[in-house]
Amino acid sequence: MKNQIIIREMKIEDYEEVLSLWQGVEGIGLSDSDNKDEINIFLDRNVGLSFVAEEAHKVIGTVLCGHDGRRGFLYHLSVDSLHRGKGIGRNLVDHCIIRLREEGIRKCHLFVFTTNQKGKTFWEYIGFKERSNLGIYSLDI
Numbered sequence: 001m002k003n004q005i006i007i008r009e010m011k012i013e014d015y016e017e018v019l020s021l022w023q024g025v026e027g028i029g030l031s032d033s034d035n036k037d038e039i040n041i042f043l044d045r046n047v048g049l050s051f052v053a054e055e056a057h058k059v060i061g062t063v064l065c066g067h068d069g070r071r072g073f074l075y076h077l078s079v080d081s082l083h084r085g086k087g088i089g090r091n092l093v094d095h096c097i098i099r100l101r102e103e104g105i106r107k108c109h110l111f112v113f114t115t116n117q118k119g120k121t122f123w124e125y126i127g128f129k130e131r132s133n134l135g136i137y138s139l140d141i
Helices: 012-024 036-045 088-102 117-125
Strands: 005-009 051-055 058-067 072-079 108-110
Touching: 005 088, 012 036, 012 051, 012 058, 012 072, 036 058, 051 088, 058 088, 072 088, 088 108
Parallel strands: 072 108
Antiparallel strands: 005 051, 051 058, 058 072
16 A cells, blocks of 8 residues: 655654755755754744645655745745655645635745756746746845
């Protein structure tokens, strides 16, 4: 019998498995702000918006989701390479979009490295549109 894939809310107790997945997936950019304490703060500020996919109690997919009261944001959508092409990524995103709508959020943004062609193809495939009229600026504080 094939193991069932379960999508559930991400908990801070998932952090080590989630971090391991992020570290093994191409196209995911990790920084100092991806430490356990800061991810815990993010999850506490955005309760019920981030998800993991599990198979046989092992995390095989993840997405961080939050909002600022006006716009939603997705971060670190990752699916283990052995589980891609099964709709897991789309399912994780759908869970986020449903929760954002429930919170009154009507637009969602995400960041993709310009060199991440697989990521760009995925996002376009599920309906996201690239914004060529916007740039991103960052400042370390």
